[in-house]
Amino acid sequence: MNALILSAVLGVIMMFSGLLLKQKSNLRHLATAGLFLLFVANLLEMSGITFFSINVGSMMHFDRFALLFNSVIFFSTFVYFLLSARDIERTGSYYAEYFALIFFILCGVVLATSFTSLLILFLGIEIISIPLYILTGSDKKNLRSNEASLKYFLLGAFSTGLMLMGIALIYGSAGSFDTAQINVAAKPGTLMIAGMILLLFSMAFKVSAAPFHFWTPDVYDGAPTVFTSFMATIVKVAVFVAFIRLFYEAFGRLQQQWQIWIALITAATLLIGNITAVFQQSVKRMLAYSSIAQAGFMLMAIYAMNMDGKEGLLIYSAAYSLATIGIFAVLIKMNDYTFDGFNGLAKQEPLLAATTAIFLLSLAGIPLTGGFIAKFKMLESVIATGKNFWLVIFAVLMAAVSVYYYFRVIQAMYFKDGPARVIPISPVFKGTLVALAVLIILLGIFPELLLNWFYF
Amino acid sequence: MIPVLLILIPLLTGLVAFFVKNEKSVKGWALASSVITLAVSLIGLTVLKDPEYFAQRYEWMGSLNSSFSVKLDGLSQILCLLNAVAFPLIFIATWKTVYAKANNFFALMLLMQAGMMGVFVAADALLFYFFWELALIPAYFLCSQWGGPRRIQVTFKFFIYTFVGSLLMLVGLLYIYFHTPGRSFDITAFYNAALTSKEQDWLFWLLFIAFAIKMPIFPFHTWQPDTYEQSPTAVTMALSGVMVKMGVFGLLRWLLPVLPLASWRWGDTTSTLAVVGMIYASLIAIQQDDIKRLVAYSSIAHIGLMCVTIFSLNNIGMQGVMIQLFNHGINIIGLWIGAEWIERQMGTRKLSELGGLAQKAPALAIFFVVIALANIALPLTNAFVGEFLMFTGIFSSIATHYSLWFTVLAGVCIILAAVYTLNLIRKIFYGNVSAAVSAAGDIRLSEKLALGVIVILIVWIGIYSQPFLRITEDISADITNGIINRPEIARYLTR
Numbered sequence: 001m002n003a004l005i006l007s008a009v010l011g012v013i014m015m016f017s018g019l020l021l022k023q024k025s026n027l028r029h030l031a032t033a034g035l036f037l038l039f040v041a042n043l044l045e046m047s048g049i050t051f052f053s054i055n056v057g058s059m060m061h062f063d064r065f066a067l068l069f070n071s072v073i074f075f076s077t078f079v080y081f082l083l084s085a086r087d088i089e090r091t092g093s094y095y096a097e098y099f100a101l102i103f104f105i106l107c108g109v110v111l112a113t114s115f116t117s118l119l120i121l122f123l124g125i126e127i128i129s130i131p132l133y134i135l136t137g138s139d140k141k142n143l144r145s146n147e148a149s150l151k152y153f154l155l156g157a158f159s160t161g162l163m164l165m166g167i168a169l170i171y172g173s174a175g176s177f178d179t180a181q182i183n184v185a186a187k188p189g190t191l192m193i194a195g196m197i198l199l200l201f202s203m204a205f206k207v208s209a210a211p212f213h214f215w216t217p218d219v220y221d222g223a224p225t226v227f228t229s230f231m232a233t234i235v236k237v238a239v240f241v242a243f244i245r246l247f248y249e250a251f252g253r254l255q256q257q258w259q260i261w262i263a264l265i266t267a268a269t270l271l272i273g274n275i276t277a278v279f280q281q282s283v284k285r286m287l288a289y290s291s292i293a294q295a296g297f298m299l300m301a302i303y304a305m306n307m308d309g310k311e312g313l314l315i316y317s318a319a320y321s322l323a324t325i326g327i328f329a330v331l332i333k334m335n336d337y338t339f340d341g342f343n344g345l346a347k348q349e350p351l352l353a354a355t356t357a358i359f360l361l362s363l364a365g366i367p368l369t370g371g372f373i374a375k376f377k378m379l380e381s382v383i384a385t386g387k388n389f390w391l392v393i394f395a396v397l398m399a400a401v402s403v404y405y406y407f408r409v410i411q412a413m414y415f416k417d418g419p420a421r422v423i424p425i426s427p428v429f430k431g432t433l434v435a436l437a438v439l440i441i442l443l444g445i446f447p448e449l450l451l452n453w454f455y456f
Numbered sequence: 457m458i459p460v461l462l463i464l465i466p467l468l469t470g471l472v473a474f475f476v477k478n479e480k481s482v483k484g485w486a487l488a489s490s491v492i493t494l495a496v497s498l499i500g501l502t503v504l505k506d507p508e509y510f511a512q513r514y515e516w517m518g519s520l521n522s523s524f525s526v527k528l529d530g531l532s533q534i535l536c537l538l539n540a541v542a543f544p545l546i547f548i549a550t551w552k553t554v555y556a557k558a559n560n561f562f563a564l565m566l567l568m569q570a571g572m573m574g575v576f577v578a579a580d581a582l583l584f585y586f587f588w589e590l591a592l593i594p595a596y597f598l599c600s601q602w603g604g605p606r607r608i609q610v611t612f613k614f615f616i617y618t619f620v621g622s623l624l625m626l627v628g629l630l631y632i633y634f635h636t637p638g639r640s641f642d643i644t645a646f647y648n649a650a651l652t653s654k655e656q657d658w659l660f661w662l663l664f665i666a667f668a669i670k671m672p673i674f675p676f677h678t679w680q681p682d683t684y685e686q687s688p689t690a691v692t693m694a695l696s697g698v699m700v701k702m703g704v705f706g707l708l709r710w711l712l713p714v715l716p717l718a719s720w721r722w723g724d725t726t727s728t729l730a731v732v733g734m735i736y737a738s739l740i741a742i743q744q745d746d747i748k749r750l751v752a753y754s755s756i757a758h759i760g761l762m763c764v765t766i767f768s769l770n771n772i773g774m775q776g777v778m779i780q781l782f783n784h785g786i787n788i789i790g791l792w793i794g795a796e797w798i799e800r801q802m803g804t805r806k807l808s809e810l811g812g813l814a815q816k817a818p819a820l821a822i823f824f825v826v827i828a829l830a831n832i833a834l835p836l837t838n839a840f841v842g843e844f845l846m847f848t849g850i851f852s853s854i855a856t857h858y859s860l861w862f863t864v865l866a867g868v869c870i871i872l873a874a875v876y877t878l879n880l881i882r883k884i885f886y887g888n889v890s891a892a893v894s895a896a897g898d899i900r901l902s903e904k905l906a907l908g909v910i911v912i913l914i915v916w917i918g919i920y921s922q923p924f925l926r927i928t929e930d931i932s933a934d935i936t937n938g939i940i941n942r943p944e945i946a947r948y949l950t951r
Contacts, residue, residue, distance in 0.1 A: 383627075448519060
C-alpha cells in the first residue's frame with residue numbers, strides 16, 4: 001500500500017517539478033531520491049510499518065510475495081536511475097515527463113504484483129503499458145522510434161483486447177473476478193478453458209514469449225536505448241510476477257490443462273530467442289533477442305508451479321534485471337552498437353570491460369554469478385515436478401547456445417584490437433557499475449541473502 | 457584445514473597478482489605462491505596424520521542442503537600433489553617467456569590452479585560443479601588472449617564443448633539430488649541415492665559425456681589437438697598435465713560410485729570407444745609433423761588407456777590408473793617444456809625442419825630422451841609401473857567378457873607409441889644439423905631445474921613406487937569393491 005500511493009504521488013510531483021525546477025540535474029536528483037524513498041517505504045511495509053490504511057475491498061493483497069518482488073523491482077529501478085538518469089534527460093526535451101511516466105509505470109507494477117481481482121490485473125497491465133507506448137516513441141524526430149511506438153501500441157492494444165475477452169469469459173464461467181473464487185469454481189469447461197487460454201496468450205505477449213514475440217526485437221531496437229533497458233528488465237519482471245500470480249492463484253487447479261501449453265511456449269521461446277540472437281550484428285538487437293531467450297527460462301517457473309519456481313523467479317528477476325541494466329548502461333555510452341564497436345574496449349576502459357564481462361557471464365549462467373543460481377533454480381524447479389524432463393535438457397542446450405552470442409561481446413572487448421570509443425563517463429557511473437558487479441557475484445555465492453526474505 | 461589452504465592460497469595470491477604491475481615481481485609472486493602450495497600439499501601428505509586436518513565443512517546454502525564441504529582422501533591427495541607440483545614446474549620452465557600484461561596472465565594461471573584444486577577436494581556435488589566451471593573460465597581467457605593466431609575460434613570451440621558437457625552434467629547431478637535420501641548435495645548422500653537401474657542407464661551418459669569431453673575420449677576429442685596447439689605452452693602444460701585429469705577424476709569420484717550399475721553395464725561400450733580412440737589417435741600421431749600436435753594425440757591415447765582400465769573394474773588396474781594420473785601429468789609437462797624451448801629457440805615446431813639438436817643441446821637431449829622413454833613406458837620409468845598395473849587390471853578383469861581383446865588392442869597402442877615417440881626423438885635430436893638448429897645453444901638453468909625434477913620423479917617412481925601406491929591403495933579398493941561386490945552385479949561376473 002505504501003508503494004502504491006507513494007509512486008502515484010511521486011509521478012504527479014515529477015510532472016509539476018518540470019515547471020518549477022529549471023535545472024536538469026535537480027530534477028534527476030529529485031527522481032532518484034523519490035525512488036529511494038519508494039524503496040525504503042516498501043521495505044518498511046515488509047517489516048509491518050504501513051503509512052496508509054485504505055480498504056481495497058479484497059481486490060488486492062499485499063503479501064510477502066508481492067512486496068518482495070516490488071522491492072527487487074524498485075531496487076533495480078534505483079540502480080537504473082543511478083546509471084542512466086543522465087541519459088534519460090538526453091532523449092528529448094520533456095525530461096520531467098519521462099520520470100513522471102516511469103513512476104506511473106511503477107504504480108502499475110504495484111497493482112500487477114498485488115492483485116487478487118482480475119480487474120486490478122487489467123488495470124495494472126494497462127497502467128504499465130500506456131506510458132511505455134509513449135516512452136518508446138519519445139525520440140520524436142527518429143522515424144524508427146515512431147515506428148516502434150506505433151507497432152507496440154497496435155499490437156499491445158490487440159493483446160489488451162484478448163485479455164479483456166479472456167477475463168469476460170472467465171467471469172461468465174466462474175461468476176467472479178476474484179482469483180481465489182475462480183480457483184474454487186474452476187472446472188475444465190469450454191468457457192473457462194477458452195478464457196484461460198486467452199489470458200495465457202495476452203500475458204505471453206507481454207513477456208514476449210514465442211510465438212507472440214514478434215514485436216519485441218523491433219520495439220526494443222527502435223526505442224531509445226535507455227527505455228529499452230527499462231522495458232526489457234523492470235517491466236518484463238513485473239509482468240512475470242503478475243503472470244505467475246495469475247496462474248498460481250486463479251488457475252492452480254487447472255494445472256493439467258495449461259501445463260503442457262506453457263511447456264511448449266517455453267521451448268519455443270528458448271529456441272527462437274537463442275537461435276535468432278546468434279545471427280544478430282548489433283548488440284542492442286542481440287540483447288532484445290536475449291531478453292526473449294531469458295524469458296523462456298523465467299517461464300519455467302510458471303510451468304513448474306512449486307516453491308522452487310517462486311524462489312527461482314525471485315533470484316532470476318534480480319540477477320537478470322541487474323545484469324541487463326548494467327549492460328545497457330554501458331551500451332548507451334558506446335558510439336557504435338555493433339559487436340565490432342566493442343573491439344578493444346578492455347584496453348581503453350578496463351573497468352567498463354571487466355564489469356560488462358561479469359554481467360555477460362551472469363546472463364550466460366556461469367557459476368559464481370547470480371545468473372547461474374537463477375538458471376539452476378529454474379532447472380531444479382522443473383525437475384522437481386518429475387515430468388517433462390526433455391524441457392530441462394532442451395533448456396541447457398539452449399543455454400549453451402546463448403554462450404555463443406554473449407561471449408562474442410567478451411571476445412570483442414578482450415581479444416580483438418580496435419578503437420572502441422565511449423563517451424566520457426563519470427566516476428559515479430563507474431562506482432555504480434562496480435557495486436553492481438559485486439552484487440551479482442554476491443548473489444551467485446550467497447543466494448540465500450535474497451531467498452531468505454521469502455521466509456523471515 | 458589442508459584442503460581449504462590448497463584452494464585459498466592460489467585463489468588469494470591470484471587475485472592479488474592482478475594488481476602487481478611489474479613483470480619480474482609478478483613472476484616471482486606466482487612462483488612463490490605455487491611453491492607454498494606445494495609445501496602445504498607435501499606437509500599434508502607426509503607430516504600430518506590426524507584426519508581432522510583433511511576434511512572441513514562450512515555452512516553454505518542451507519535451503520538446498522549444500523555445504524562448502526571439502527576432504528582429502530588418497531585420490532584427492534595424489535591429484536592435488538600433481539596440481540601442486542605442476543605449477544612451480546610450469547613457472548620455472550617458462551621463466552624466460554615474455555607475456556604482454558604479465559600480471560593478468562599469472563593471476564589467471566593461479567586462479568585456474570585454485571579451481572582445479574577445488575574440483576579435486578570437493579565433497580559436495582554443487583561445490584564440485586562450481587569449481588569445475590571456475591577452472592574453465594581462466595583457461596578460456598588465458599588461451600584466447602595469449603595463444604596462437606587461430607586462438608579465438610579454437611578456444612571458443614573448446615569452451616563450448618566443455619560447457620555443453622558440464623551443463624548436461626549439472627542436469628544429471630540435479631536429477632540425482634532429487635533422489636538422494638533427505639535431498640542433499642553431500643557426496644555420501646549421492647553415494648546412497650535411490651536410483652532404479654533404468655534411471656542409472658541414461659543418467660550415466662549425462663555425466664559421462666561431460667567427463668569424456670574433458671579427458672577427452674573419442675569421439676569427443678576434436679577440441680583437444682587444436683587447443684593444445686594454439687594455447688600458450690604454459691597453459692597447454694596446465695591443461696594437459698592437470699586439467700584433463702579432472703575428467704578421469706570425475707569418473708572415479710562422481711560416476712562409478714554414484715551410478716554403479718550403469719557403470720558396469722555400459723563399461724564395454726565406453727571401453728570400446730576408448731580403445732577406438734587410442735588406436736585412432738596413435739595412428740594420427742605417427743603422421744604428425746608438429747611437435748605440439750603429436751604430443752596432443754599421444755595424450756589422447758594415454759588417457760584412453762586409463763578409461764579402459766577404469767571400466768574394467770579391477771583393483772590392481774585402478775591402482776595403476778591412480779599412479780598413472782600423476783605420471784602422465786609430469787611426463788607430459790616434461791615433453792611440453794622441451795617443445796616450448798625448441799619453439800622459442802628455433803622458431804619452429806615442425807619436425808621436418810629440425811634435426812641434430814643433440815649436438816647443440818646435449819643437456820636437453822638427455823632429459824628429453826628419458827622423458828620420451830617414460831612416455832612409452834619403458835621399465836625403470838614411472839609410466840612402466842602405471843601401465844603394467846593397468847594392463848594387468850584389464851587382462852584379469854572379471855567385469856567384461858572382452859578383456860583379452862581390450863588388452864591386445866591397447867597393447868598395440870603401446871607399440872604405436874614407441875613408433876611415434878622414437879621418431880620424434882630421432883627427428884629432433886639426431887641426423888644432420890638442420891638450418892633452424894645450427895644457431896641453437898643449450899638449455900639454461902631454469903629449464904635444467906624443471907626437467908631435472910621431472911626426471912628424478914620419473915626414475916624414483918620407476919624404481920620405488922611403493923610410497924605413491926600406498927597413497928591410493930584404500931580408495932582404489934573402495935571404488936572397485938563398491939561396484940563388483942554389489943549383489944546385482946556379482947552374480948553376473950565371470951569369475
